[in-house]
Amino acid sequence: MDELLSEFLTETAESLSELDVELVRLEQNPNDQALLSNIFRLVHTIKGTCGFLGLPRLESVAHASENVLGKIRDGELVVTPTAISLVLESLDCIKGLLAALEATEAEPEGDDGDLIARLNALAEGAEVPAPAAAEPEPEAEPELDDTLPPGAEVIGTRPGEVPLDELERVFRETEVDSFETSSPEPEPEPAPAAQAPAKAQPPVPAQSKAVAVSSEGSPPTEEGPRESAVAAQTIRVNVDLLENLMTMVSELVLTRNQLLQIARREKDSEFTVPLQRLSQVTSELQEGVMKTRMQPIGNAWSKLPRIVRDLAHELGKKIDLVMLGADTELDRQVLELIKDPLTHMVRNSADHGIETPDARTAIGKPENGRITLNAYHEGGHILIEISDDGRGLDPAKLKAKAIANGLVSELEAEAMTEQQIQQFIFRAGFSTAAVVTSVSGRGVGMDVVRTNIEKIGGTIELQSKLGRGSKFIIKIPLTLAIVSALIVEACGERFAIPQLSVIELVRASADSEHRIEEVQGTPVLRLRNRLLPLVSLERLLNLDRPDGDERSGKETFIVVAQVGTYTFGILVDRVFDTEEIVVKPVAPILRHIAMFSGNTILGDGSVIMILDPNGIAQATGEITVTDATAVEEGADHRGIGVATVSLLLFRGGGDPTPKAVPLSLVARLEEIDLATVEYSEGHPLVQYRGQLMPLIPMDERTKLEREGRQPVLVFTDNNRSMGLVVDEIVDIVEDRINVEVRPDSPSLMGSAVIAGKATEVIDAGYYLTKAFGDWFDHSSEETLAVTRGRRLLVVDDSAFFRNLLTPLLSVAGYEVTAVEGGEQALALCERGDSFDAIISDIEMPGMNGFQLAEAVRADSRWAEVPIVALSSHTTSEDLERGRQVGFTDYVAKLDREALLETLAQTVGA
Amino acid sequence: MSNNTLPATTRTRLPATTEARQFVSITIGKQSFGIPVLLVHDVLGPQRITRIPLAPKEVAGSLNLRGRIVTAIQVRRRLGLDPLPADAETMSVVVEHQGELYSLIVDGVGEVLTLYDYDFESHPPTMSSRVREVSTGIYRLKDTLLVVLDVPSLLDFVRVEAA
Incomplete structure (x- = not known):
């Protein structure tokens, strides 16, 4: 039954029984104004609610009796037993209608014209017409006929005669005594004729009975419509009492579990059977008590239509809110806790998600945006989906924002999947709304939502497609009181x-x-x-x-x-x-x-x-594989030898030996269609993201096939991209690079044991040189003897160059530690690490190279350590300034040979 | 479980009147201590205690007392003493503090004593600060001295440790 209706029935039944008592009291104390106004108020409320709910028949009856009561209150009428009887009669009529309403959820057909006319006549002050006389018999009689047992003949009677059906009625009444109680006795005093009281009586019960019969088919012997079944079924209980009950049931469940466990150990115990019974009853009790705490999720949604409507107005959007599964029930406590997060998310959808009508029509979407809420049960959990068909999350924007907020570096962001990037919206202080509106975009939002949901043991997931919309899926437990848990053991x-x-x-x-x-x-x-x-x-x-x-x-x-x-x-x-x-x-x-x-x-x-x-x-720090800073922090003063790096394993050049390259160097993994490969001066090129990207095969001798697909590792630096054509991408592992063998081939850094296998670590620099000619040269053999075991500190903000220089210098024999800024370098100094030389970039965010050099020179411990400046552009002013602040030497960033030579001189000196 | 509403003892000095108070006497090592009887819920024998990893060292673990989870406190540790060997027979006094139950693990539990305020004295300044911190004073008994434990400060070791 509609909740509103059942509430109305409960409430009205309460009012009616109160009215019964009050009216009788009024009859005894006709001048009690307080009593009268209370009666008037009660009737007025009933009338008002009926009108609100669209129950015209009830309303008109209530209205007529209210009229009478109003006149009495205003002193235009005096309280007479007749008036009271009439009002009581109208109340009985209302009760009858309510009973039918309760059974069928609709007002029964019928006409109360007579009753209303009499009430109106009374209100008009027309000297109280005798109810019997005013009673047009044909109206009441046919209704009474319905209740007659079949076979009872209807005989036309003239007024004054005792009709047969009346006798029948009396006969039936003696058989079933309850009939009498079903109608409040309209006081018979003013009856003009002897028969009148008897005649006045039937219409009331008959009328209400007819209603009951027609709606429920209940036999006339049943208790009259006086007590509303709904009212009897509902009681109001304090929430605390329910909570208390729940706690006790929880205890009972625990004790039951305890008993069951004991019983399991002892087979054939005489307790087994009663225990099973107890167990079952406990389960049922638990379920029952849980149900008392359950509320439809629609309760938490009730405010949303209004919020969405207001938002739509404010933002000039057209939004339909669709709510599915509003009757899905969940624990009151959980409901309270998810109310706010849900509201927030719907607001977000309306504000960020749904586009303006113009924007929507422009891209061929219906003008009206749609936000759908869907709740359903699944395996002991409640799933709530909040989806919109709006613009979805733009990974590029999110990425830019994440980088701007310093949540990830550019390179790390490149390596992340769309799904990973979308997760950023759950981070604190992250809002994609370009403009902060009154609605959202204040940067407090999804992180709070996630925290709140996780607090109640729930999870939240996000699926979003750019231009197609977003969908949040919240999974929460049915109840917080009892949860299912896995029992594990560690160390006893x-x-x-x-x-x-x-x-x-x-x-x-x-x-x-x-x-x-x-x-x-x-x-x-x-x-x-x-x-x-x-x-x-x-x-x-x-x-x-x-x-x-x-x-x-x-x-x-x-x-x-x-x-x-x-x-x-x-x-x-x-x-x-x-x-x-x-x-x-x-x-x-x-x-x-x-x-x-x-x-x-x-x-x-x-x-x-x-x-x-x-x-x-x-x-445990939520360390993800792409968390480069964590990897670098792991690198202590012993250098790269102990740091773990994510490596991309692949095969290439028709060689079965696995090859590896630091994952952070690889911008993307692509599969290209060989049919799209073009050639320029015999070198293969492919159009890639609006640019021509040179393709370099692992082995120069191999020619590319003309068709099919080929995996390619894309290396990017600034705006230049290079594609390394490989045979197969094998895996991504986290391991340390400990280059053990110096290779014969210039294309290799050397070999290392990675994931238990000898793996060739390729020199990405070598292939970059091949692509762009002028990148690097080979390192010279002689330097090695000088450099073996020397410790170098590389300071560069670009992860790309750190990753490039670290293996390069390791191969040249140095032990390398790489940090991303001057501050970290000084922290190492503080910690007591020692190095033979420092290589530092000049342009870095925060402390730049010059400042670092000054700081190092000022510090007594590292004051003597040579510092080599590394810069992409070298002017004479730079050189001069560099020497002033204490740089030992200055090397162009891309000049590998010069770097190695300078270093060898520096550390050898 | 009926004395939920009773107030916990406060650290105010007991007035020197002839009022009588009742204490449950416990022993730790050779020393007798008293716990106000109104705070005491239960006296337990050795219990199965679940250890709580990462808990302060004074917390021995938690145990199930008729469906309620009770935190067990190693009073010896709180007083700066080494706990008894694991196989020693210990006793516990369950007290209530701010609606929570705590089981104080002690060497032994004696009897309920009715003591008079004229036998009460605040502790001598030479007493170890560890003991002074958790007690309100001393009763002179005929053949021994009884140190009155102040349950709120006894259980307030997290703050003490943090300070």
């Missing part, structure tokens, strides 16, 4: 992990398909061609391994968990069952430990801590 301690954030479980052991590998002591797992960072609970929580429990060689389980888009594995020793747990907050003195979201009591009665995947993700 058990922990619960909320099921919601667990994606899968992986079993790893030395001899299985999944093997945990270590990169510099950090465990990782290869999972479906991705490297999954692993978190060891033992290390994270400082657990002590019990004596005699050696895990080496034993199998380990990995709980793959997801927080936002960050997926990671939690290393545990054992995995038990999943269990329904009641989350309880931890004691205040433990709240500062971010790893736990709460604690609970398990079925066996023991206390267990609930791990918080969000806290764990934060504690």
Whole structure:
């Protein structure tokens, strides 16, 4: 039933029973003004609500009785028993109508003209007509006929005679005593004729009875329409009481679980059967109590149409709001918590998402934008989708914004997928609205939304297509009180992990398909061609391994968990069952430990801590593969030898030996259609992003095929791009480059063991030279003897050049540490690292090369270390200034030979 | 669980009247301590305690007391003493503080004593600051001295550690 209607029925039934009492009291105290005004107010309210709900029949009856009461209140009429009776009669009529309304959700057909006429006549002051006389019999009689048992003959009667049906009625009344109670006795005092009271009576019950019969088909013997069934079915309960009840049921569930666990250990116990019964009842009770807390999600949406309408007006847009699944129910508590995030997101969609009508028609979209809210259940969760058919998120804009905000570097952003870039909108202080409107764009937004949703154990996902719209998918648990959790063990301690954030479980052991590998002591797992960072609970929580429990060689389980888009594995020793747990907050003195979201009591009665995947993700730093700064921080003063770098593995030049290149050097991976390759002076070129890009094969001798597709690694620097044609792209691994063998071929840096295999690390510089001729030259052999083991510090803000110089100088025999700015260089100095020489770029954001040189010279520890300036453009002023601030030498950035020679002289001196 | 509404003790000095107060006496090492009886919920024998990783060292773990999760506090550590070996029989006194239950792990629990204020004295300034910090004073008993533990400051070690 419509909620509004059922509320109206409940309320009106309450008012009516109050009116019954009050009217009788009024009859006894005709001059009680307070009583009278209360009665008037109640009737007036009923009339008003009926009008509002579009119930004309009810309204007209209520209106007529209100008229009468109004006159009485104004002193135009005096309270007489007749008047009271008439008003009571009208109330009974209303009750009858309400009963029908409740059963059919519609007003029954019928006419109350007579009753209204009498009420009006009374109001007009026409000296109270005798109800019986005023009663046109034919109107009441046919209705009464309906209630007659079949076979009862209808015999026409003249006024004054006792009609047969009247006798029948009396006869039936004696059989079924309830009939009498069904009608309030209209006071019979002023009856002019002896028969009148008897005659006055039938119309009332008959009328209401007829209604009841026609709508419900209930036998006339049933209790009259006095008590509304809806009113009897609904009671108002304090929310606190419900919350309390829920807590107790939660306890009961826990105790039940405990009992079940005991029973499982003891087979054939006489407790088994009653326990099963208890278990079932408990489940039903839990379900029932949960239901009391459930509310349709539509309640949280009720304000949205208005918000969207106002927004549309303000922004000059046309927006349709479609709400699906508004009756999907979820826990009150959850509902409260998602209300604000939902509102915010709908606002966002209306403000950022939907275009103006002009813009929409221009691109062939319907003028009216559409925001769709869709809620549904799926596997113990509620999914809420908020989608719009607006302009979608522009990855290019997001990228630019992310770079401008310093969230990523340009190169890192290049390497990111569209999906990764879109995730930036969940970062703090990120708004794509060019103009800050009153509506949104204040930079507080999606990060707060995400935090709020994650707080209740939910997740939020984003799908967006430029020009086609965006869709947010929120997944939240049905209830917060009881959650499903996975019970795991590490070092003999058990922990619960909320099921919601667990994606899968992986079993790893030395001899299985999944093997945990270590990169510099950090465990990782290869999972479906991705490297999954692993978190060891033992290390994270400082657990002590019990004596005699050696895990080496034993199998380990990995709980793959997801927080936002960050997926990671939690290393545990054992995995038990999943269990329904009641989350309880931890004691205040433990709240500062971010790893736990709460604690609970398990079925066996023991206390267990609930791990918080969000806290764990934060504690492990959410390091992504493309996080170049983290990689560089890992590089300590021993140089590149211990730093891990992301490497792209591929095969090329028809050679089966895997080859590698630092991933950060590669701007993009492309597959080109060989049919589109053009030739200029015999060199292959391809049109790429509006430019001609030279294609360099791995092996010069190989000629490109004429058709088919070929993978290409694209290297970009400034505006120049070069495509290295390879045979096959194999993998991306995170490993350290430790170039071990100096190669014979100039195209190689050397060989290194990468992912357990000898791999040739190519010299990207060599191929760049080939593409653009003037880039680099070969390094000279003699320098090597001088340079072996010398420590160099490279300071350059461009990741490209750092990545280029580091391998180059490593091959030349130096131990290289690369940092991205003067500040970091000085931090190393502060830390006590020592270097044989420093190579520094001049133009850098923050502290530039000159300032660095000054600072280094001023510092006594590094005062003697030679500094070589590195710059892309060298003027005589620069040279002079460089020498003044203390640079030892000055080298053009792209002159590799000069750099190596200068360095050799500098460190050899 | 019925004394939820009772106020916790405060650190104000007890007035020197003849009023009687009741304490549960506990022992740690050779020293007797008293805990106001109105704060005491339960006295427990050895319990199965779940360790809580990363918790302050005073927190021994948590345990299940009839469906409520209770945080166990190693009182010895709070007083700067080494805890008893793991196999030692310890006792616990469960107290309520700000709506939460805490189980104080002690060496032993004695009896409920009714003590009179004229036997009360604030602690001598020479007493170790560690003990002074968590107590309000001392009762002179016939054959021993009873140090009155102040539960709120006993449980306030997070702040103390942070300072």
